[in-house]
Amino acid sequence: xxxxxxxxxxxxxxxxxxxxxxxxxxxxxxxxxxxxxxxxxxxxxxxxxxxxxxxxxxxxxxxxxxxxxxxxxxxxxxxxxxxxxxxxxxxxxxxxxxxxxxxxxxxxxxxxxxxxxxxxxxxxxxxxxxxxxxxxxxxxxxxxxxxxxxxxxxxxxxxxxxxxxxxxxxxxxxxxxxxxxxxxxxxxxxxxxxxxxxxxxxxxxxxxxxx
Amino acid sequence: xxxxxxxxxxxxxxxxxxxxxxxxxxxxxxxxxxxxxxxxxxxxxxxxxxxxxxxxxxxxxxxxxxxxxxxxxxxxxxxxxxxxxxxxxxxxxxxxxxxxxxxxxxxxxxxxxxxxxxxxxxxxxxxxxxxxxxxxxxxxxxxxxxxxxxxxxxxxxxxxxxxxxxxxxxxxxxxxxxxxxxxxxxxxxxxxxxxxxxxxxxxxxxxxxxxxxxxxxxxxxxxxxxxxxxxxxxxxxxxxxxxxxxxxxxxxxxxxxxxxxxxxxxxxxxxxxxxxxxxxxxxxxxxxxxxxxxxxxxxxxxxxxxxxxxxxxxxxxxxxxxxxxxxxxxxxxxxxxxxxxxxxxxxxxxxxxxxxxxxxxxxxxxxxxxxxxxxxxxxxxxxxxxxxxxxxxxxxxxxxxxxxxxxxxxxxxxxxxxxxxxxxxxxxxxxxxxxxxxxxxxxxxxxxxxxxxxxxxxxxxxxxxxxxxxxxxxxxxxxxxxxxxxxxxxxxxxxxxxxxxxxxxxxxxxxxxxxxxxxxxxxxxxxxxxxxxxxxxxxxxxxxxxxxxxxxxxxxxxxxxxxxxxxxxxxxxxxxxxxxxxxxxxxxxxxxxxxxxxxxxxxxxxxxxxxxxxxxxxxxxxxxxxxxxxxxxxxxxxxxxxxxxxxxxxxxxxxxxxxxxxxxxxxxxxxxxxxxxxxxxxxxxxxxxxxxxxxxxxxxxxxxxxxxxxxxxxxxxxxxxxxx
Numbered sequence: 001x002x003x004x005x006x007x008x009x010x011x012x013x014x015x016x017x018x019x020x021x022x023x024x025x026x027x028x029x030x031x032x033x034x035x036x037x038x039x040x041x042x043x044x045x046x047x048x049x050x051x052x053x054x055x056x057x058x059x060x061x062x063x064x065x066x067x068x069x070x071x072x073x074x075x076x077x078x079x080x081x082x083x084x085x086x087x088x089x090x091x092x093x094x095x096x097x098x099x100x101x102x103x104x105x106x107x108x109x110x111x112x113x114x115x116x117x118x119x120x121x122x123x124x125x126x127x128x129x130x131x132x133x134x135x136x137x138x139x140x141x142x143x144x145x146x147x148x149x150x151x152x153x154x155x156x157x158x159x160x161x162x163x164x165x166x167x168x169x170x171x172x173x174x175x176x177x178x179x180x181x182x183x184x185x186x187x188x189x190x191x192x193x194x195x196x197x198x199x200x201x202x203x204x205x206x207x208x209x210x211x
Numbered sequence: 212x213x214x215x216x217x218x219x220x221x222x223x224x225x226x227x228x229x230x231x232x233x234x235x236x237x238x239x240x241x242x243x244x245x246x247x248x249x250x251x252x253x254x255x256x257x258x259x260x261x262x263x264x265x266x267x268x269x270x271x272x273x274x275x276x277x278x279x280x281x282x283x284x285x286x287x288x289x290x291x292x293x294x295x296x297x298x299x300x301x302x303x304x305x306x307x308x309x310x311x312x313x314x315x316x317x318x319x320x321x322x323x324x325x326x327x328x329x330x331x332x333x334x335x336x337x338x339x340x341x342x343x344x345x346x347x348x349x350x351x352x353x354x355x356x357x358x359x360x361x362x363x364x365x366x367x368x369x370x371x372x373x374x375x376x377x378x379x380x381x382x383x384x385x386x387x388x389x390x391x392x393x394x395x396x397x398x399x400x401x402x403x404x405x406x407x408x409x410x411x412x413x414x415x416x417x418x419x420x421x422x423x424x425x426x427x428x429x430x431x432x433x434x435x436x437x438x439x440x441x442x443x444x445x446x447x448x449x450x451x452x453x454x455x456x457x458x459x460x461x462x463x464x465x466x467x468x469x470x471x472x473x474x475x476x477x478x479x480x481x482x483x484x485x486x487x488x489x490x491x492x493x494x495x496x497x498x499x500x501x502x503x504x505x506x507x508x509x510x511x512x513x514x515x516x517x518x519x520x521x522x523x524x525x526x527x528x529x530x531x532x533x534x535x536x537x538x539x540x541x542x543x544x545x546x547x548x549x550x551x552x553x554x555x556x557x558x559x560x561x562x563x564x565x566x567x568x569x570x571x572x573x574x575x576x577x578x579x580x581x582x583x584x585x586x587x588x589x590x591x592x593x594x595x596x597x598x599x600x601x602x603x604x605x606x607x608x609x610x611x612x613x614x615x616x617x618x619x620x621x622x623x624x625x626x627x628x629x630x631x632x633x634x635x636x637x638x639x640x641x642x643x644x645x646x647x648x649x650x651x652x653x654x655x656x657x658x659x660x661x662x663x664x665x666x667x668x669x670x671x672x673x674x675x676x677x678x679x680x681x682x683x684x685x686x687x688x689x690x691x692x693x694x695x696x697x698x699x700x701x702x703x704x705x706x707x708x709x710x711x712x713x714x715x716x717x718x719x720x721x722x723x724x725x726x727x728x729x730x731x732x733x734x735x736x737x738x739x740x741x742x743x744x745x746x747x748x749x750x751x752x753x754x755x756x757x758x759x760x761x762x763x764x765x766x767x768x769x770x771x772x773x774x775x776x777x778x779x780x781x782x783x784x785x786x787x788x789x790x791x792x793x794x795x796x797x798x799x800x801x802x803x804x805x806x807x808x809x810x811x812x813x814x815x816x817x818x819x820x821x822x823x824x825x826x827x828x829x830x831x832x833x834x835x836x837x838x839x840x841x842x843x844x845x846x847x848x849x850x851x852x853x854x855x856x857x858x859x860x861x862x863x864x865x866x867x868x869x870x871x872x873x874x875x876x877x878x879x880x881x882x883x884x885x886x887x888x889x890x891x892x893x894x895x896x897x898x899x900x901x902x903x904x905x906x907x908x909x910x911x912x913x914x915x916x917x918x919x920x921x922x923x924x925x926x927x928x929x930x931x932x933x934x935x
Contacts, residue, residue, distance in 0.1 A: 030518065031476035043267055047287065049483035052476075052518045054602070055593035058890045073886060080473065080518045081665050107472075 019062070019069040022183045025091045027115045028100035029108040030079035033134040036166035037100060038076045041176050046167050053078045056090060065180040072176070081111075091119060096128040096179045101150075103133040103163060104142035109150065116157055128182045133163040136170055222247075224296050227303040230262045232310040238262060241303070246296045251289040252898055258308055266310060273305035274298050283307055288897050289605040290484055378409035380611075386415055394433025396422060399622045406618035407909075410611045416530045423617045424543040429624040439628070444535030446631050451506045453638035464643045466661040467509060474504045474516050481521040485606055487529045499534040500524060503541055509641060510632030512657050514545065515664035517552040519597045526601065526610055542631055547620070550858065551597055558858040562596045563589045565850075565857050566867050572845050573868060573911070577875045584884050591889040595867050599860070603870065608901035612866070615905055619862040619912070621854075847911075848918035862912055869908045870899060 026034040035057060036050050042061040057076040062069055075090040077083070091097055097119050101112035112131060119129055131154045133145060147163060154161035160178055164171035223243045230238040240261050244254070258270065271283040272295035286292055286306075295304060389402040396402070402422065411419045421427065427436055457463045458471065478501045482488050488497050503524050508516035523544060528537040550558035566589045571578040581587045594602060599616065601609050639650065640657040850856055857864035874895075878888055 030473060031480075043269075045269060049480040051480055051602075052521070054519050054522075054597055055590070056889075057893050058886045060886075060890070078518060082517055084666070 021071045022095040024096040025075045025094045029111040032100045032102040040166040098130045106144045109145045130160040136165040137168045228306045230308040251292045268310045380410045380412045403618040426543045447535040477521045512660035561858045586885040847915040865912045
């Protein structure tokens with residue numbers, strides 16, 4: 001699906017400033033909470049029984065970061081493996097990809113790892129990739145993926161890492177804010193991106209560890 | 212529409228609203244609304260206007276929990292609003308509005324307060340002063356344009372604000388008229404015609420849907436049907452017990468566990484806001500849905516489980532209220548819909564293509580606009596096609612839309628009985644290791660199929676062998692496969708998948724009719740174009756006179772009665788069940804047994820008069836056309852024939868067209884891009900007005916059938932000439 005018209009474009013904002021746009025894609029196994037994370041971020045809501053996404057959903061959210069408006073165009077994809085082959089249409093040209101897994105289900109973490117590998121191969125090097133362990137609210141009883149494992153993987157692969165909960169809202173906005181900072185920062189000085197990611201990862205995981 | 216179903220006919224609901232934004236003091240307002248004409252969207256609009264809210268907000272209503280305590284429950288849909296109206300306590304229904312504050316709202320796509328479909332608002336302006344305030348925000352000019360547009364289109368609601376169905380829903384007494392004294396269904400086509408016009412009363416759906424979905428073989432008395440059903444339920448129970456038992460013992464292979472997990476994740480979030488599936492995750496109905504889907508996936512490895520199936524099965528279970536019976540209905544439904552879930556996606560691709568063709572014919576302006584905005588592929592309609600509109604209407608209304616749509620499809624009873632599992636299935640296939648060496652081949656095949664369906668990639672390696680085949684024979688094969696897919700016996704004969712030991716070559720040919728989607732991005736795009744190109748080719752070929760004869764043996768045999776004595780057709784009678792009646796009668800809800808002239812008569816008598824009534828009531832179609840194009844050139848006879856159009860479901864194409872036309876003005880006026888259109892229709896999930904949509908769809912559908920009927924007649928004349 002072509003949306004070249006909107007990718008990373010800027011247009012006049014309401015207050016006369018420039019609004020930067022960024023395409024963000026949510027990937028991950030079925031039922032890990034991709035749509036819920038998007039809804040939490042965009043509408044501040046958490047529907048208890050969010051339906052399976054058929055095809056893909058699109059949402060937008062504009063935030064203010066470093067005095068600059070950034071509009072996220074969010075593509076929320078269907079998680080079932082059968083739809084995997086459609087994903088390139090959504091992550092193509094994305095500035096950011098949030099790869100979601102359920103920290104209470106180890107299989108979803110494996111799937112996340114393969115998503116990260118695919119993204120690394122198929123997308124530009126400066127694509128911001130986030131590894132998001134969702135459903136942290138259930139972790140005290142059901143955790144299946146140790147924070148440390150995910151953090152190590154994230155650090156090795158140069159990802160932002162966060163454990164979050166769409167249900168409680170924990171670390172969700174922070175995660176998106178961090179992406180926004182990276183994107184806006186990258187725009188300002190394109191050469192300074194690589195080092196910041198790891199720092200970002202630590203910040204994110206520390207905010208995620210409060211649970 | 213709120214209160215249309217199962218509601219006390221409260222004339223007015225008084226509402227007291229508390230608005231909180233977490234910063235300023237709460238504000239209160241009181242007003243009253245008419246529950247018969249207020250949708251959830253309108254309520255959002257009213258609240259937005261009343262409190263001058265310019266950002267997103269959530270609505271909740273006060274109700275009582277099980278212990279009688281006051282609690283606020285969130286209101287997210289028409290469904291919730293109906294529930295709130297039902298339990299509205301005297302003297303007021305108490306609502307609470309929570310506003311979210313943002314620093315920069317100007318650029319945020321706040322759709323809630325302005326997104327109310329204009330046709331809904333406009334229908335209300337004259338009579339309901341409270342709403343006129345809401346529409347104040349819409350400029351006068353826009354109102355005038357949209358209003359005249361919608362009047363011409365027939366989209367404007369009639370004066371009372373509620374579109375009534377063409378006839379009353381079928382009740383039990385009426386239903387009995389279609390049966391004889393022993394309960395034989397003697398007037399299946401009249402039955403379908405009636406459902407098509409007015410739907411079915413909810414209490415009768417349980418029985419009537421089984422007929423509508425063709426779960427019974429023809430010519431059964433009511434006693435026989437009862438026995439058949441019991442027998443099938445028992446068969447289902449065994450199928451289910453077998454895998455449950457193996458799963459409990461842990462004696463199943465990984466692929467089976469994977470299917471179980473996928474289904475579990477989805478049933479836990481399917482229609483849970485409906486009272487039928489509410490309560491704990493272990494509620495018995497959700498569990499039943501789980502059993503149905505896992506049983507189907509394991510016994511049909513060529514289809515397996517795919518997201519979306521839970522949405523299709525859920526209404527069947529709600530209506531049947533019995534797991535076994537719902538499973539039988541689901542198998543009947545999937546006979547027709549399994550092609551939607553195959554990974555090569557040919558059926559879905561064809562629907563995308565047909566819808567764009569249809570839109571181009573009915574509204575070239577909108578079509579051109581979508582093309583220019585990278586939406587000409589209609590991909591944003593994916594959910595409409597996959598779930599056949601189930602999510603687009605409030606749940607109870609969706610039941611109505613589904614039954615009306617099913618009534619337009621050919622009555623196609625299974626020859627002997629409906630199959631609950633693929634022919635080669637046995638529960639031993641689920642085990643971790645095969646027993647005997649002879650069995651291991653089948654076991655391998657089964658495991659591979661499940662794995663392939665899971666990954667969505669079908670034997671990439673074998674593709675080259677077939678890719679050299681020319682487009683025409685492949686297309687030909689594909690066409691005949693789904694043209695005939697309504698009939699169980701034909702499908703079984705033609706599909707190698709149903710028996711696992713046969714060579715996969717037959718399936719490969721079918722699967723490669725349209726290339727598969729590859730990981731590579733460019734390939735994806737090219738392929739999309741390719742598919743469309745190929746469909747184009749097929750259509751072109753079909754129209755090619757020189758090849759007419761060649762194709763007549765494959766297509767027209769379906770159109771023309773089996774009694775056709777032409778030598779060309781006679782050779783292929785073997786693959787065409789004799790019960791197939793002429794094209795039109797298979798797709799029109801009227802008599803199939805009658806001769807051709809009578810069919811035409813029937814058509815003109817009943818359905819076309821219905822169409823004319825609708826035209827009179829809602830404005831002429833010519834006006835509609837000229838409004839869009841300036842040149843009234845819509846000729847539905849140029850559309851593909853019913854058994855081909857929309858991959859066998861032409862009514863769905865017209866339903867989709869109606870939804871597009873209903874919102875065309877908004878899409879155009881807002882200059883929406885692809886993403887915005889997708890988002891707009893996402894927001895409209897469960898919010899479309901079923902009766903109004905159906906009314907307009909019926910009108911266009913009838914026009915189409917009438918034109919196609921004329922085609923058939925022409926073809927018959929041509930056939931006649933060819934024979935001499």
